[in-house]
Amino acid sequence: MDKLFTEVQFLKGVGPKRSQQLRKLEIETVFDLLWNVPRAYFNRNKVDKIATLSNGAVTNIRARVVNAANNRTRRGFQIFKAMLADDSGMIPAVWFNQPYLAQQLKVGQEVFVSGKVKNTLGANEVNVTDYEVIDDESVLSIVPIYSLTDGLNQKAMRKIVEYALNNYLPYYFEMLEADIKNRYDLCDIQFAFQNIHFPANGEAYLQSRRRLAFEELFLFKLSLALEKENSDSCSSFIVHRPQTDLVARVIEGLPFALTPAQQKVVDEILADMGAPLAMNRLLQGDVGSGKTVVAALAMAQAVASGYQAALMAPTEILAEQHFASINRFFAPTSIVTALLTGSTAPAERKMVLEAAANGEIDILIGTHALIQDEVFLKKLGLAVIDEQHRFGVKQRGNLSGKGQKPDILVMTATPIPRTLALTLYGNLNVSVIAELPPGRRLVKTRFIPRSSRNQAYRFIHAEIKKGRQAYVVCPLVEESEKQDLMAAITLFEELQNELYPDLRVGLLHGRMKADEKKLIMASFKNGHIDVLVATTIVEVGVDVRSASVIIIEHAERFGLSQLHQLRGRVGRGDVQSYCFLVGDPKTDDAARRLQAMEKTCDGFELANEDLSIRGPGDFWGVKQHGLNDMKVANLLRDQKIIGWASEAVLEYRLETKQAKQTNDYIYRKFKKSPGIARN
Ligand code: ADP
């Protein structure tokens, strides 16, 4: 057993209670403890004088507590206020919602405090982010600040880490050869862990950070490379060698010509499917770029080769829409399709399951219902997952698990910046539809404060008189948010009864029965509804070409990708379309999102903007890829290191002895096993 994976409860000074607290921080073993790097540091050599502080400054001060007390603000927040003094002056320090500080901070104590200086009503105060009571044992000049949990304080945490470093660090295995370390100027792994926790000085900290960022990215990249190697070397993959001109016939029958961009990705996909390797391909294309037809052609290829194909979509509305358009695409052929969703009637469901199992159905389209245990496909050769970011890794895996290593095509309209895509999907091939079908016009987008929202509603009225249709979207992020649901219903009534008595207004939300939803969607599609008030269930994929306006209420509550997806519901035909973002942004980030939407319709640009507003930790879909487990590396700032790690992985030779360790480290860090070293 590797000493590094000793459970923390067996460390000196850590009993069952402490180990519970550590578990809350996802620290279970010594390995986790080492990787639990400080969130910040106190540099005791670098303190500011209170008299020199100015508004907005981020500061560290060393001062004595002159008085301290809990207060309650008018809006009911608990604040703890202490007057701090050094030899230059005094300043009040404020802690929010930490009433227990009254027991911990006492008059007369000396403290380090860091935080942001704020000038309120003409006087400075410090909003404290971190603090520490100074006692005689603090001798180090740079001390770590860790994320904590109830009952665990900085001092205890530091002791535990120190013990782990002193007793277990030698067991951490050095993966890098000397020449790699020299080439990228990387320090030893032991030095790195020691100095990320207790930096000897600023330079040592920077060295450590660089090495550990490299280490993380290297392990992650290595896991991708190993996964790929593993799947390439698997002998039971499917080769799609079509016996007929089925694909050509489908293309001929389309009501439009494929764009060059679509043709290109179709070629890439078909070549991949014909190769003696398992396809694992990501198809990226902005909202409205025409991914569905590409998927249909790939599925036709599978059928022509004697296999079945499956297409999974995240909502019933979308699955039904795909079913309808794919049937239209396949009209010139005798391909047999079927739809399976949560609301498929039992009798029909039974028939579909049977026909899928005995191979009578060529193409099965549906929702999560496809990955239930009872679903069996006789010879699944291609699994397509639409709007892949809506599914978890496991669900995607479950669909491909319905066959013997089928080819896999995942589609997304959430464009991921190239560098991030390479980091995330190093083991996937990527195809991009880089242009929209001809005749599309950019959707004119405007932000409207709530006080002026009637402007937007008047505008809709005028558009509809021209024969167009409109969406009004209300936020209902979780289908269980009752108040939001009420808001959607109220808005629907307000529109129908007061604003638009002369128009046909419809309502669509997730709590409605499947039949009702189907009916409403169909009426909207056929033009029997002019204005559709909907929750975000229309977010992905819905395709109604004569809809030319969308109003998004409370736009400040949506993320950028979601706004972009919603806007993608209009502008799908060739008439000029409009998007109104109604809201009152309360944070800088929200305001930036709305500005970005006004500025561009390009999903790739928006994705970059999103990444810079939110950081990769929160970026859509990223959670599913283990990138949240990056403790040191920053995917935006460490691009150079990402490049180095990729290079280094290419020349990395695993010797059997190292293979197990590497595998273990990947497993502990990213909770996934690339499956090497089984022998
Ligand atoms: P998305 O990529 O967002 O899934 P869809 O596949 O729903 O886009 O396509 C959007 C619309 O564009 C559909 O109505 C589709 O029929 C149409 N479309 C797709 N390809 C073309 C093309 N080459 N020329 C014209 N219209 C197209």
Ligand code: MG
């Ligand atoms: Mg789509």
